[in-house]
Amino acid sequence: MTEQPQPTTTTEPATLTQLEATEPDTPLVGIIMGSQSDMDTMAGASKVLEAAGVLSETRVMSAHRDPETVADYCKNARMRGLKVIIAGAGLSAALPGVAAAHTDLPVIGVPLSSRLSAAGGLDALLSVVQMPPGVPVAAVGLDNAKNAGHLALRILRA
DSSP, X not given: OOOOOOOOOOOSOSSOOTTTTSOTXXXXXXXXXXXXXXXXXXXXXXXXXXXXXXXXXXXXXXTTTOHHHHHHHHHTTTTTTOOEEEEEEETTOOHHHHHHHTOSSOEXXXXXXXXXXXXXXXXXXXXXXXXXXXXXXXXXXXXXXHHHHHHHHHXXXX
């Protein structure tokens, strides 16, 4: 009589985390900003993500000058594998709210200061945090794209 192998048990969770379940070359975080001039500040988010081994993609798109591009990007973000969107904007800072209006993914707003700002960036900060009910946007400090990257990592690992 041959002995039947016994099933093995494991303490490993049966489900994969979000990070393990994605293709290795798929960006998980989209970083968008309203102007090319915001690129240096917003690079802080991509550097944090890169250091953690998380792929991101960076795009410049304006909520005011090209709202259709923003809407298309955000509507298709989940289908393309994104899990979080980081949106940096100054002055009226509409981009994070417009992004959140077109996706159910978490959106992190980065209010950006500007030499054109009448309030030293307070206008952008208030625009990011004062979203209407049903259009949530997380906010980090003024010009603090690095913290947006860290928050995106926490969201991905939750």
